[in-house]
Amino acid sequence: MAHIALATGFLLFLIGLYGALTNRNLLRMIVAFTVADAGINVVIVAVGHMRGRTAPILDGAVPAAEAASRIIDPVPQALVLTAIVIGVGITALMLAYAYKLYEARRSLDIGKFMELKW
Amino acid sequence: MRDELQKRVVKGPDGVEFEVEPLKDYYCEAPPAEHPPAYLKIVEDLFNWARSQSLWILGFGTGCGAIEMRPLMTPRFDAYRYGVQWRPTPRQSNLFIISGYLSVKTLKRVIRSYEQMQNPKYVVGLGSCTINGGMYWDSYNTIKRLDDYLPVDLYIAGCMPRPEALLAGFETLKHIIREGKAEGANLYARNFDWYKANQKKVIHDWDMPDYNW
């Protein structure tokens, strides 16, 4: 299960990366990055998974005393929350940029924004 | 008068403009002076002997007669043995041989060269042309009588005089020098205005100072 998740995560990441590097449209690039982000998040969660354990929620099902042996590692779960938040922030910022770029040039082609070079 | 002898306004490196007058600024304006012989006669005699034994001819062939001077350097005539040499610069020469006819154009150069020689200096007119114009007696642009323009010490007549005649002429000149009678340079200085007037009469494009130091 964890391996499938890992593999899926990496696959998503690579697909996203490939998409981001090959699509010339800004919006498509941003979407591709979101896909890659999602892939990474899957990877993070998958890394935290331990076979046969349950979610790290300390309620009646998992008493605090046994928590250490029954739940999966909670840290990646915490990390992934942060990562998602940051990812959203960055995606929003990129979208804002894309909007302003489109306003400035009436184009979403990444190849149109190459005046700074060398 | 040529353009480059006209007054001109130039700007100095400091940006101040001023006038340059070439005839005044580039040429010495002093008139020629007479130079008396040495105070002691015996010294002057020695000097005259040395002058007569050391005739340095200005190497300036002014006309066709120059061809007759060349053999003097050859073994056949060998003028050197009489103390006669040729010098390439008027500064160091004391004998000017006007070799034949003298066109007005050449006269200008002759005057300049003559004036650049130092006192005492001697002029020998070679051939008839320097005496009366010779075969060019009615030419519109040769002078007829050299003596009007420069003080001539000696004429060697003929058309052309042979080198032997020249050698004889040198001997006569030596006699004149030794007798202290070859004072053409002083004569020129004394009668400078007269000579100058004669010269300017024939030379119409006078483009030099009155006396060429």
Place this chain on the structure above:
Amino acid sequence: MVSPLVLIAAPLAGAFLLGLVRCPRAALAVTLATLGLAAAAAGWWVWQLGWAGAEAVEVFTAGTPPPFAIALRMGLPEAALTLVITLTGLLSALHMQDNLAETGHRAMAVLLVAVMAYCGIVLTRDLFNLFVFFELAAIATAGLILLSADARALGAGFKYLVVSQVISALLLIGIIFTYHATGTLYLDGIAAAAAKPALAFFLVFIAIAAELKPFPANGWALDVYESSHPAFSALISAAAGAASLYAADKLLTVGGPAWLPAATAIGIVTFVAGNLLALPQGNDRRLLGYSSVAQIGLVLAVAGQRDVLGEHYHFVAFGLLASHAVAKAGLFWLSGMVAERGLAAWAALRARPPLIFAFATFVAMLAGLPPFPGFYAKWELVRVLAAEGRLVLLGLILFGALLEAGYLFRWFGFALKREPSGEGLACAPSKGIPVLAAVLAAWGLAWQWGDASAQANLLLGLPLLFALAFVLLDWLPAWVKNTLAIAGLAAWFALTLGQYDPLRLIFAVIMLAGGAVTLLASYHAHGRRIGFYPSAMLMYAGLAQLILAADTFSFFAAWEILTVGSYFLILRGRHSEPHALSYIVFSLGGAFLILAGFAVAADGAASFAVADLATLAAPVAPWVFLMLAIGFMTKTASIGLHVWLPGAHAEAETDVSPMVSGILLKAGLFGLAVLLLAMGRQKLGGIDLTLAMLWIGAASALLGNLMAIFQEDAKRLLAYSSIGQMGYALFGLAMMNHLGWLMALMFVINHYIYKSMLFLAVGGVAKRTGTRDMYRMGGLINLMPLSFISVLVGIIAMSGVPPLSGFGGRWIFYNALLTAESRLPMILIFFSGPIAFLYLFRLIHTIFLGQLKDEHRRVKEAPFWLMVPQMIYVVLLIAFALVPGVALRQVDGHLGGLLPAGGLSWDGLTITSDFGYWNPVAIMVIVGIIFTTLFLWLVFVNRRAQKVKQFNIVFAAERPFRPETTHFAWNFFAPYRKALGFLVQPVATGFWNGISGGLHAGADFTRRLYTGNAQTYAVHLLVFVVAVHLFMTGM
């Protein structure tokens, strides 16, 4: 006790507070106050940790130790870095206050967040927290980029976001797998973990490294630097750079020594490539961007050397980092004051001399010149690297530094020499204050690093302080400063008189007393002459300290000080910009060789006396000798390394030329003398190196003289002649015998006197005639008789004709040759002697004799104050000709102790060697009597001579046309060119131009890598990651 958390909390609180403030002015006040508070907190910590003896503290955010909570650490490095960050933030905010006020409180909030994020990166000890701060920084950066007035910044910001997305992906994957393997995110915990996941850690490492904008994965950064607001660029360059570097440093601590080579490799490649690619840049901010990239690369490379740097690591790394941060921030702020983007547009700075001083400070600081921290850091770094045998790295660092100095000083030259364009300068106090603060910081750091250094604090050196005092006194009129300068030189000379041995005394007399005499000429200048005295006195300070330097550090520091001072001095000439540049590049190249030589010699010792060079043995010794000798020969402009000299000496100001020629060149000879005294003969690969020097000296003498005769420009002629003269002196030293040295010292004295005199005379003439082309002059003898006399005396002395002092040099020279071991180089020397006549005659003929030109008919004698030193020199030359013993006897005795055998005997007035004898007084008297008698005789027989004018010459029965066509002066020695012109083909110039052109062309080709496309940049990043991985696994 201020909690380190203030640094995080205060900006956050400020940012939230800003949400409540509506008035832009108030918002700005809040922002500045917040940043000020943070800076104060950081400053307090620096004080506590650095001076008050407090211990580093670790703050646990949740009240529990890691791994259950995030830990922050505040030690001295963190405190210093946060101080840099917060101060840069504060000053940048001040600088861009108008933009901030315009954009409103949101922008200020973003700025505060950026500062907070940078501080967080520095403080945190948690890997994931590091990621978070990096992402915060990225978001804030992308927001701040929008502040720029430049429309292209949008594109740059997007490129930045694209790349940071990739980086963050790598970082995140790396972090999670590192955590998976080690079970902790606490950095110290990871470091302590038994099994470290190589690949995961690699991803973390490479992601952080990518944040450092390594070559070639840095195109985005350059675009950001170029287009964003300069104050913000300052923040990215100084603050973000410092923070990221510290993050990399933390990772290296965690990763252990295995990761150091990779860091070094990335760093050094970036350093060299960044500086190389900066060469062809025409946009100031992009150039600063390349320079930033390079500097951060250098610090990363240093971080990679922490294993060998040991206790010096922080001193070196922070020295370089501080230099970078202060100078780069200052330069970016300056760039914000300049209206246009071309490098030449910085000429606008000339309207404000303090800004030029600031620019000079920053350039010197970046180039690692004394007394700035970079200098001490470079010294330590090179010393350690040399001791560890990491010579390739050492070479690359010095090469990169040389490139950097090249474009920086070229730029500085533009600023000082190019015509300012129409657009002026924004000089609002808000823009000026940050620059001023950076200048103060620069000098403060200079003091601090000197203080912390194991070496002497350069800012404690009296001569240097004296020179720097002229910066503050620059408002005084020139004559007051000149008097002060002369008094200073004389006083220092009197003060130190007891400390010189006879050999050094000769140099001291020339450099200090001689310098004072040369300075007399400077009285001719009117007004304030801004910038002249600080530069000149800097040079003299260097010279003064050089002679007294006992250990290699102070020697090298003095060497660089005099180099920089003379560079500024040379740059003052009207057309000297390219020549000053080649001077500084060659000089620094030579200086770097000297640095490397000293470092190799010291073999790790913290302090190494110059005299201890004698203790070196093969196989190190010959290499040290080689490096030092080439370094010194750069200064003496030996053939091949001479291309800088003619232009530099010819284009310098009238009173500067004698300083740089008569005095400065002697520094090289002094170095060589010290070197040869200490190390003697060395053999490398079977070649006797002193023999090689002998050949070089002889070739310099011949070719220098030969080139001099073809010059039309009088000062260039003198300059080439200096090459020849220095060749003679080098030849004398390289003979390594008693008389050879004596001859070299005689040349030192003579060359000082006559070359100073000639340069002053020719300079005076050039001043009056408005040209340096000799064929445009002529006939000046009657108008400038005193100048003529000094040139006449000068050329007689220089040509070696009796009875003047040059002859003494030649006489000793012949005697020395008779004892020399190798005879063949002498052929060249023999040939060069008569050739000197040619150019000397040309000098005096074409200027003073011949035909006077129309426009010069009213020129006056050179200014009085230019003549005063010349007349002193005339007297000196004659005195030295009469009694050379006064100067040489002591040295002769002194040399007897160093180089045995073959001295001179000074019996009465006659000087006797093993081979011959010479009586200078008798010669003078005899020649004088003969000359006077004949002269009186001529006057007697020729008393009535008529003075005539210039056209009264026999001219083949014609008359001269114009003076121009009558003066024979141009292409004076045409037959020589026909016969030997092939010897003066500009081979060396072509060679160096080829190298420079090749570097520029290579850089121009390479920089096309940066296509401007965000996706290409991302690909570069991936390629970079793969390449580093291959590099690491391949090792």
Place this chain on the structure above:
Amino acid sequence: MDFDWMKIPYALLTLFIVVNYGMLQNALIAKIGARVGRRRGIPIWQNYADLIKNYSIRSSITHGVMYYLGPVFRLSGGVGLLLFVPSLYGSEMFSNLSFAGDLILALYFIFFGTLGMALGAAESGHPYAAIGITRGLQQVSAAELPMALAVFSVALQYQTLSVTEIVAAQQGGFQNWTLFTNPLAVAAAMLSFLGSMMRPPFDVVLAPQEIPIGPPTEYHSSYLALMQTNRAIFPIAKIVIYMNLFFGGATIWPEFFLKVFLIYMVSVLVGVVHPRFRVEQSIRWFLVWAVPIGILSIVLV
């Protein structure tokens, strides 16, 4: 310092002898040249007449101070050179003023007159003067090199720079002359000698037909007289150095006269059968033919 005041009249005596000998020798050589050309040639006393004539010229001009001093420099150079070298070996009377310096002094003092003359001629403002000087300087710069090498070779050979000691080492028969003990040096020096005597093929300096007599173009009357005096002294002074270095010096005046005459005749003999070199040709000639011999001489000594 105790100075032997008798040196002064002795030196003047040397000067007197050499001036007269020089005038006569110049005339004699001119006469020999004339006889070869089947002329009678000038009288043997011609140079005296010329000299007196030039002093007797009544007027003169001056172009300025250096122009005025040029001939003074020139003649001082000649006289000084003569007096700095002992004329006769073993004679206290004719050791002249050689206590002032050794061979190096003499070699460098050669340039004293040349330099002064060059400056004087240059002030005349005449382009031919300047052209002539540049030609002379260029030619001599190459011609000096073999001489310098030869001198160096001889100094190495005898391990001294003192002319007296060099002559002393050559005493005791002609087989001890440098000519036989160090023929390469002598060969190099004699080739250089050709270049310094202003005779064909190295007379492009004066080049009478081209730049009428070059440097002295403007000189006349008493200036020229001083230079003529130098013409009598200077070549002999130079030849004395050659004689002392390479040909065993002289102990009595007849030997002196003979050796000086013969050495002089070398340049005359070469001169009469050669046309004129251009400057760059003579530079190449010296560098290609004379310098290698000089180099060999210092390598092999």
